[in-house]
Structure formats: C-alpha cells, structure tokens
Amino acid sequence: MAESLVLRTTVNGTAVARAVAARTLLADFLRDDLGLTGTKVSCDAQVCGACTVLVDGLPVSACSILAADADGRGVTTIEGLADDDELSPVQRAFTECSAMQCGYCTPGFILATEALLADVPDPADAEIRHALDGNLCRCTGYRPIMEAVRLAARLRQEARQAEAPGDATPPGQRPEHNEVTR
C-alpha cells in the first residue's frame, strides 16, 4: 500500500473496483471517477451537508472522508434511491412539497432524511430539526423541507403498511438527551 490503492466498494448496489490515490476524497471519487454528479460539494468543511451520502446506511460528509474509507462498505448516493424511475417516498415527498429552489442542497437533504427516518420513523419536529441541523439550505428558509420530511414519514409508514398490513410501527430510537441550552 502506498499513495494509491485498489478500492473495492459497492455503490448504489453495484460492485466497483478502482485504483485511486489515497488522497482521493469520497466526493471526488463519486463525482469524477464514477460520474455520479448528484452528490454536491459546497463548504468543503463538513458543515453544510450538500455532500451527504450514506455509507452502510450511515450519513457521512463525502467531502471529508477518504474514498479508501468506503473500502468493503456500501455507498448510497442520490442516484441510488429511485428504483427503476420510481422515486423513494422521501424523494416523492420533496417533490410534492416543492421542498427546493435551486436544488443544490437537495440530494444532501434527501439522504439525511433517509438516514433520519431509518432511525426514527416518526420523528417529532424537534427531532427533525436536530437531525437536519447539519444540512444548510440558502434558498427556502427550510419550511417546505420540514413539510417534506413530515410527509415522507407518512409515506414511508403507508408503504410499510401496504407491504405488511397490521404490523405495528417499530419503535424508533429516540434521542433522550436534550439538555440543550442552545
């Protein structure tokens, strides 16, 4: 192992093996090596969330993680959510609520929402704000995004009940530590 390595990862369900320089950041690997330009780069400092992707289901800042750290793991980008042109419930909710203007932050928000709802299927507003506090939007003022997340939770619930009617919603993992002064 030296200044480059062979990266073996799965991106949106497809196995990928590429030689990359060790210094390659995941965002650049996705955008430049794989041509998946849906993941956006903005602040380069892991605070804006535009580059959010899921690695083994966990939200990460692709701008601040080595591509090498995806080795042996599964990466999900915005391109991997729609199933044969059928949008995910989160994507549908963002569409229905027009929860975007310029759209640059949108892939990041959608993936962060996917991560949130996987953890907490029915989040309260305070939980939504806490989870998405690390995703910036400069256009909307956030109101339609909140609406979209609430709708997405409902749509996912409906989809679950359609698949398995009568199953109770699995309890979410609620954060318990809210001693937030500010």
Add this chain to the structure above:
Amino acid sequence: MAWYPPMIPAFDLRRPQTMAEALRLVADGATPYCGGTELIPAMKIGIMRPDVLVDLKVLPGLRGITVRDGRVRIGGCTTHREVSGSPVITRHARALASATSQLGNLRVRATGSLGGNLCFAEPRSDVAAALATLGASVELTSAGGQREEAIEDFLAGPFTTTCGDDEVLTAVLLPAAAGRSHYVRFQPAEYPTATVGVLPGPPARVAVGAVGGQAQVFRFGRLADVSPGDIAGQVEVLPDRQGGEDYKRHLVMVLTERALEAAREDGDG
C-alpha cells in the same frame, strides 16, 4: 492561511491487520485515524501534513462499550453515535450521552470517534468536557505496554495531549456508577461557546469546556458547595470572535447555575 480547499496533500495509507503492526507504524511517525472528522479538515487547512496515515478501523478490540469491574470501557474507535445510543452510557454517563448526541452534526456524530476527538484536543470539544465531568481516563497503548491517564492530565492545552509519539489511544474508561451527571451547552455558532458539566457525586465535579484552552475541572465536596461565581471567576478564558472575556465568564456562571438547577430537579443535592 487558506481555509478549506477541496483536496488534501498526498500521503501514504496503511491498513495494518494487527495492533502490533499499527503501533510499529505509529512509532515510525505515522498518524493514526478512525473516522477522519478531525483529521481531514486539519489536513485541508494544512495544520496537519502527515506523510503516512494508519487506519485503525480494521483493528479488533477498538470498538464497543463494555462494563467490567465497576468501570465502563469505550473502545477508542467507537463513534459518537454509538456512544449516545448506548443504554450503558445513558445509565452510567449521562453527560457523555448528552454531549455525543449534540456535538457537530448528524454526519460527524455517525463517523467521528471518541478517540479521534480526544487526540485532536480541540479546545471546544464536547467529548472532552463531558469526560472531564465524569472523571474519565484514557488508555494509551504502545509497543512497550499500556498506561492510563486522567483526562484532565491527558488534555494539556489547545490541540495538545500527553499522547506519546509511539502511543495510540485505545480506550476511554470511566466509573460505572458515575451518578446522574448533567451537561449543558450554549452553541449559537458552529462550535459551542461555553459548556458546563456537573457530576453530583459526592464528591462533586464541575467541568467547564469551550472557553479555555482545554476542559477545566473544579472539585467540590458536595453539589451544594458549588459556587458558579467562583468558577466563573477562576476559569481560564480565551476571548475570541464568539465572545470577550467578560461575556464568556458570565456564560460560565449562567450555565453552571442551569446545570445545578437541573441536578436539583433530579433530586441530586
């Protein structure tokens, strides 16, 4: 000085399969990392320019939370998210659960490790302040063996620790029956401006974070002995763009009062 460019300088990446191999690389000058949430930004700004990085994530034994002999042991590569979601931590180290559920953002919490956070020694670290509250210590491993150091000694100043050049932080240890600790923070900007953690004990501990070069611990016999005014007057404060000295001292006093109030509501003295 440049702020965050979109790339980092070239380096050599190593992925040792054993701790012994990792320690050899570290002793040779390599920089260990887990999540990279402190490292990569530091490399972007240029305050760290490692030639060799050692990925600790594949090593066994560095992740996970266990309780043994009255102590909670948190593996150095355990993520903030794992810590905040752990029933063990919620029960024995509530201040730490609180800190790790609020620091940074969703992605930093999912990726960043306790060990990485402590070794970077950002003065405003929530993890450091919460662990200082709890009277935690760190386990440092080298080829020569293992040693334990109290967190307030390990954190020596801004971005400075007593971690030796040949050592790796392998675990964080804290007393299992730490009591119901409290952690309050004021964070109008991206990093907290001031944080206060309180461990009722007895003996009571108050740790003040974010305002000085590192987390600062104040010890008292009982919670009732804690004087927010004294703490605010004595704590080291570094003024910056988030606040002048008088403002930060005032915040320390206010947050200490609020933490004490929370402790009293819990029935802790």
Add this chain to the structure above:
Amino acid sequence: MTAGGSGEIGGHSVGRVDALAKVTGRAGYAVDHRLPGCLHARVVRSQRAHARLTGISRDAALAVPGCVAVITAEDLLAAAAGRRGTGPLFLRFGHVVPDHWILAHDKVRYYGEPVAVVVAETPYAAYDAAELVDIDYQDLPPLMTPADALAADAPALHPDRYSGESIMPGTASGEEKGTWQPNVAYQADLAWGDAEAALASAPVVVETSGHFPMLFAYPMEPYNAVASFRDGILEVTSSAQHPFQVERDLARVFGLPLSQVRVQVPYIGGGYGAKSYTKIEPLTALAAWYTRRPVKLVLDVEESIYTTRADSADVTVRSGFERDGTLIARQIDVVLDTGAYLDNSAQVLEKSVNRCFGPYRIPHLQVTARAVYTSTSPASSYRGFGAAHCSFASETNMDLAAGQLGIDPIELRRRNLVARGQQLLPGRRAMDTDLADDLAVLREAITGYRPSGGRVLRATGVSCTVADAGALPSSTAQVRILSDGSVVLHTGATEMGQGSHTVLSQIVAEELGVPLAAVRVAPQDTLTSPFERTTGASRTTTVVGSAVQRACRDALEKISRMAAEIDGPGPRDGRPAAAPDIRGRADFAKVIRAWFGPGGGEVAGVGVVRRAGNFAQLPPFWEVGMVGVQVAIDPDTGQLDVEHLVTIGDVGKALNPAGVEGQDLGAATQGLGGALWEELIYDGQQIANANIIEYRVPRISDMPGRIDTILIERGDGPGPYGSKGVGEGARGPMGGAVASAVAAATGVWPDRLPLTPERIWRLCQAGKATTATGEPGDGERPRGVAEEAGK
C-alpha cells in the same frame, strides 16, 4: 381570437417543473459540466492587500507532474503579441467601469486577488502546483476601510479612471460632475427642496447612524466555469445569472464578435445577485486560449468569498418631523465599501440613493452617496441591495422618532406613506400600490400572535421599504409550437431556484391552452436563446413573463392565419373565413400538419418587451418590502429567537403562490442571517472567517416559531394577469425590524449588525445600566412593547 387563457393560472400552486431533476440528482449545474480532455485550473492568489508585483517563481510548480502552465497577465499579453490572428487582449471587465483586472497586472489590490492561474492535467496536480508558486511583492499602504481610502494622503488604488472605456452610457462618475476624488469609485446623489434649512427649523430632529456589515451571499454552488476556445469560437459554461452580460465582456477580452462567443448556463446552484455579471469566466477563457485546450476552473468556498461579497455600508440619517409625526425632511449620507473593484456596486449605490429614505412623502430630501475603493475583496450585488444597506439606519430612525414623538411606530409610518398615484421619486413611475393597506395587513398579522412564558424579553419590530425594481424592461422570448402541438420556450432568463422555468412555463401553458407537461424550457444559451439583459431585480415574471405572453400571442396569431388559409375563402363572399380560435395541442398539430403538408413544420412566435407601452415608465414596478418580527431574548446569554415572522408579498397576482411564498421566506431568512449572525470580518489584510464554519448562515433550527408569508393580490401589476415581481422585498427591511425589536427589548439602540448573542447581551447590560442610573444610555430609551415575562 380570444387572448389569455381559461383563467386557471394562479390561485393554486403547480409543482416545479425542475423538481424531478432536482430530487434525483439529475439536475445538471455548471460545476457538474466537463469536456473531454479538459485541463483543470487553480488560481494563485495574492497574499497582500496592496502591493506591487515584483516577481514570480514558478519552476517548482512546473515541475509537478501533470502541470501544464502557470499563467500571468504578462504571459497573456506576450502570447497575444506573438499569436497570429489574435488582436490585443483586453484584460479587464466591468459593465459600468471596466476596472476589474482578470489577473493582477503590475499590482494587487486585495488579499486573495488572482495573480496567476495554474493549469494541469488533474485537479490534484493543479492544486499541488499552485501551492508551489511564489510571488514577490513590494508592499504599498493597504487601505482597509473607507476612512483609510478617503484620507488626504491615501494612495490611489486605481490611478486610471477608465471612464473613457465604460460601455454603459449615462454613468455618473465624479469626473463628469467635476467632483471626482481618488478612491471614490462612484458617486450619486439626489435632492429636492432644501433639506438643510428644513432640518434647521424642524420641531423634532432625529439622527441615527448604522453600519451594515460585509456579507457573503453564499450560493451553495461555488463559482465555476468551463471554457474552450477553438477556431476562433469561444464557448463557456458557467453559473452566470446574466449570460449575455458575460458574453459581452468575453467578446471584449478577445475582440470577438458576439456571434463567436457562446455562454451556456444550466441550473444555477443559488444566485441571489452574487452570480450576476462577470466573475471567473474571462480567467477560465484566457487559460483555455493560452493552452489551446478546454479548461475547467472550480473555486472553493473561500475563493468564492474572495471573489464577490456584498458591499458594507455606513449610513447616517437625519430626519425632521412635525410634532404630529409628519416627515418634513431627510438628510442621508451613504458610504459603501466596494472593495478593490466596482463590479455592480455602481448600481448598488444608485439603488441605495433611491431606497434609503423609505416609502414616505418627504418634502425636502438630500442624499449624498459614495462607493469607495478599499484594499478588500470586491463587492457587488446581493438580493434587495440598497434597501438592505440603508433601511437598518433609516427605519430604526422612524422608530426612534416614534418614541420621541409619542406616536406608535406603525402609525408614524402610516401617516407618511406615499399613496397610490403619488410620486416617490420625481420623473419615475408613480406609486403603483396601496402601501397603507399593506401596512395595515402587517400590523394585524404581527400583533395577532402573543406567545408568553419563559424568562425572556419579548418585543416586536416592523420595517418598511419600497424598491424601484424590475431593472430595465428589455426582453425577448421565443415560443416554438412543434408539429405535435407540444411547445418549446426559448428565453434567456436563468433558473437559479427562483422558479423562472416553472412560472414561464405556466404562462405558456395558460396562453396556448396546452398542458404544463407539454411545455419545455430550452437551456439558457447565448447561441440559441433570445437576448435577455439580466435575471434579477425581481423582474422575470413581470418583464420576461410579458415577453413570453407576447410570444405566445404572436404564435397564436400566426397559427390562426394558417388555419384561415387552409379553410380558404368563405362560402358566400370569397373573403377568408374569420380567423378561428386555435388553441391546444390537438388543434395546433392539425393546423401544422395541414398547412405544411407531409414535410412537417413548426410555428414560432416572438415576443418583445422594451421601454414602451405599459413599460414606458421606470421602474417597471415598485417592490414592497414589509416585515415584522417578534423576538424573545434570553438576557442571560443574549440568545435571540424569532418567535413570529411576518412578510408581506404585494404581488399583484401570484401565478404560483407557493413559489412566491418560498421566495419571500428565502429572502427573509437571508435577511435574518444578516441581522443576527452573518458578517465577514477583516483581521488585518485578510478575511478572518472566510469559511462556512465561522461565517454562520441560518440553519433549520433557527426557523421562526411561527411564519406568516402573506400574499396580497390586487391585480395591479404590469406583468401577466396583473402580476408584479417578488423575491427581494423581504430581505431589505429585516435588519431594521430586528434592530427595532432588540431596542425595544433591551432599551438600547443598536448601531451595527449583526446582533449576535454577545452584542445583544452587551445591549442588555447597557440597558440595565440605563435603568439603574436613570440617565440616557446609547440613544433614547425606545418606546416599545418590551415585556419581561415569566420571571
């Protein structure tokens, strides 16, 4: 033929036509664009605020594998001299004053200024090489503030006035007026009556001054461009709001006819005025010209901050009132810090002059304004400029006066508002809306929600502005009805999130009677889109929408004549049948098929808007900015939460209500950012917080507890179906509204923004000191609705 449609437009909100692309990641932005074989560029930037360039060391950089070139202004000039078929290069741009060096030549004027551009095979090589380029400087005195720059002994940042080279007629530089001073980039003033004398005799005189900070609009897509130069044709893709303005600047650089220059702009990842006019397109194009290969340049966010910020402003306001609150006179001075280059700050200054005195009848007015060069990063447009810069001082002035006069602050404004049909600015369009009614709606809304509880100081603030919006009414649109009746719209209006593609598509659908899904907006491309001067100034729905409407009607007329021709002469008298009413896809397809025959065809309609008819008077329309905030302040920490936000969108007719509300909330949120957290801070020669960690913008957790984005539709706009423009109004007044609320809560008037927790805490402390001693603190104790609840 009946014009207009079924009347279905507006009233309900259609989904955005670009939503699907944006939720799937398929929406393409300039930053996603690349060309095969393109080189990658990285800029080498000045490490000094003001210095002569005395040398450059580039050997180490050139030795980096993959590095192709390190290019300076001198290299470009030398190359041009040696290259056959190339005229001299014009190495500056600037649509009012062409002062902006593409690469620094001879000297640098700000820390961060581009000095050289490195071009390499990969972005990594470009980055590594750029790190190794060394510049030698001979320091000159840096002028870090307007005071530095206006001092008697200050060196001139721009010895050359460039006035003979301005390509924008009618610009008012001091040279024409004989009042030019060194380092005054631009000046403007406005006066009527005799303000000085009126103030001397006014019963009540109130003075305020306010500092409006340097801001960064932070579009989340950074500045970027891809350029290729081949066979005398220059093609550039970038995130420019005004591709035709950029095209003109590029043509000038290379001495090319406009037809040989092409600027393409896909979706823009945020604009807000910060992407208006030329940015790094010439630099990228020159790198492509020099290396004879396509070049891609993407700035990071720090570089974006150094490329364009918003002007800061120091504003003093003296107002004279009668005892009943009638405004007699206002005397206002504005100094903008425009940084090292003027860019669009001439316009920012002009609009500051027009927008600084508020929507009021003022018998005597005197406004003096200067934009001053400093050795700081260049400043240019940012959403709602002029009103944003000045209303902090001028609207808090009204509240201060209200306190002194013993009149309710909203009532004081109401008494002075210009009425519909009255002149606000001489020679301009009279006030075209009912401001008093807008204000009444605001009053009712902001006082209608009274949360209580918590150990907080609560207070309310409102603020009013009106802006001469719409810029210049010059727009062309083209609509093509294809052989199957579906439609393509060609417009030069760019989509940066404001919803232009959606609203313009809605107009087409409405006019032509086709489903929205059958309308496609062609990409913005100066080669194929009709000329559009700018996308900004809230003008697109009104001005471009009108051009689109006219294009549709032109197409309908043509297709009706075609239909009449097909039907042939009338049965009885030989005259052609009356032109039938042809609308809808099926009808279009039938006529086109019949008229063209088996070859097939299409029908194109063109619509032109220029300064005539209902757009003869400027401004095209007045944009109202009225907001109210209720805040809750924790006096122990200075933390301020906005409990209630009200915005008034006086929109004429909302063609897409959700779109309008989204624009109002977005503008208000940026306004809150500037009022509470945002500020670019210079520390010595450089910006101390040129990153998004320390330049703090509003987050989801900052959302006001309750938000009312109210739309008022009186159908009184000049745009399609009675519409007017929106999008900027809610940003301008926000600073004043927040400051007034803070003053009411703390007892102390702030004189600068942003009102961070520390600043608010200090105001609280000062206010307590005021109460304790009973003596006046920093200004008059404000009248207001402060209540300390639940203590």
